Amino acid sequence: MSDGTMGNLGRDLIIRDQGLSLVLADGNEWLFVGDDASASAIVSKLGMILQLESMMGASCKTSVGTPRKRDDRKPSDEEGRQLYDTFIQMMKIIYRGVLNRNGLFLHGALAERKGSGVILAGPSGVGKTTASIRLPSPWRSLSDDLTLVVRDDQGRYWGHPWPGWSFFWDRNKSGRKWDSSYAVPLKGLFFLAQAPEDKAESIGTGRATGMLLETAKQASGRLDARSSDEDLLSMNLQLFNNACIMAKSIKSFTLNVSLNGQFWNEMDLALNYPIS
Known part of the structure; x- marks a missing residue:
């Protein structure tokens, strides 16, 4: 090179x-x-x-x-x-x-609370950006659409903030920046859904694996372009393996989010944080 x-x-x-x-x-x-x-x-x-x-x-x-x-x-x-x-x-x-090191790109927003991170995951239009904007202190939004997740040698998962695809379409966002080398240890995964009332519910490893895999595919779809069938099969197998390992390692929840509620209190309860 x-x-x-x-x-x-x-x-x-x-x-x-x-x-x-x-x-x-x-x-x-x-x-x-x-x-x-x-x-x-x-x-x-x-x-x-x-x-x-x-x-x-x-x-x-x-x-x-x-x-x-x-x-x-x-x-x-x-x-x-x-x-x-x-x-x-x-x-x-x-x-x-x-x-190759058990990491993933996820279609999810990254948020931090006093040194620990969570990912608010879901498809486009579910409300990741809106939820990120609404988070009050001590929560802090690090990214609102994509997160790079890596696994260290001790088996701990870390989230890095990452710009989403829409940034390159909306030139009005040209002043935005992401501190991509900054990382927070991940404490929870929340799969968002719009609902009349806020509620977080724990989900099992099997369901979390499927939802995590779908979220990872949404984030990496553009990265598979022009890959050979052999390479694509290998990457998909690795993606599935990584989703299985991650789902076993991090607490996962569905998170119903209403338009005007305080959904972050549900996140605090799920992760055993004190309600402020």
């Missing part, structure tokens, strides 16, 4: 043989460099969105090229398309590595 040039975040200085580092809670560190000046500029912009740090080396180093092909599903403006394509390249690389 060739070393490129990269703009140092916060300056206009170009530094050679230097990349942007993503540090994950499973102990891996990824270093991204552009393989030409154009790719470096795009990666640098993504680095600002993901709040990546500029450094010289990492355990996993990869070059990112300038996107060549277009897709009708992508944003209409040129910068949005380039950011989206490069983001997909980066996510595919990370996804393969994380998948």
Whole structure:
């Protein structure tokens, strides 16, 4: 892999043989460099969105090229398309590595309460973003659509905030940032449903596995494109295995959320937090 040039975040200085580092809670560190000046500029912009740090080396180093092909599903403006394509390249690389270490991308919002994290999962339109906005202190929303989940060598799961696909379609969100190297230990999974009254109910491992697998597929569907049948089968088997392990390790609940209720009190009760 060739070393490129990269703009140092916060300056206009170009530094050679230097990349942007993503540090994950499973102990891996990824270093991204552009393989030409154009790719470096795009990666640098993504680095600002993901709040990546500029450094010289990492355990996993990869070059990112300038996107060549277009897709009708992508944003209409040129910068949005380039950011989206490069983001997909980066996510595919990370996804393969994380998948091999029992991790997942999940279609869910990440929230933190005093050092512990939960994921509010569900399909588009169920209310993940709205729920994230409504969370009061001491809860803190870290991401509202996607979460990168990794498993460390002690078997603990950690959530990293991650930008959702809609960010690249809605250019009004261009000022948003995610601290993607920040991680919180996961204490619970909540699968959202809209309902007249707020209520959290514990679910068993089997049901949690199925719901977790569906949530993971929603998050990773774009990352399987152009994979061979053999690779796709291997990734799906690994995805299923990872969902099974995670469902056994983290408490899972369905969470009915009303329009005006205080659903976070139900989360506190489910996780044995004191009600404030």
